[in-house]
Amino acid sequence: MTELDEKDRLLLAALHKDSRQSLVALARHAGLSRSATQERLRRLETRGAIAAYTIRLGAEQKAPMVRALVAVAFHPGKNCDHVVPHLSGMPHVVSCWSLAGATDLMLLVECDSNDDLDMIRRRIAIIPGVATVQTHVTLRTHFDRRG
Known part of the structure; x- marks a missing residue:
């Protein structure tokens, strides 16, 4: 850019x-x-300087029932250019961060049920270039400074 x-x-x-x-x-x-x-x-x-126009629902609106952090590692020789375009088309993947270390990407996934999360997780796992997917379901939000 x-x-x-x-x-x-x-x-x-x-x-x-x-x-x-x-x-x-x-x-x-x-x-x-x-x-x-x-x-x-x-x-x-x-x-790509403007990625999306979006809203943040207020406390009165229904929040997703299931929120998870999904850690993704790539196969050798693969990188964000191979994987992120697939993830950007998944509306339940609301954030995607590149990381240094054994985990290449950390995703924030929000959905309505564990069945939905399982389906999303399976879709992520079959993206070409993805080696491993680890899912960490959040139990409670203690605070959130975003927005």
């Missing part, structure tokens, strides 16, 4: 603060025209 310029960084900061801002508000914040802002956002999406 090419380097972000100051206007790109302004747009990303504004979206990070409030992703529901209108295109006009974003343009005003970055000092750009509406069409220039729209083109920059499209380019940022294409380059």
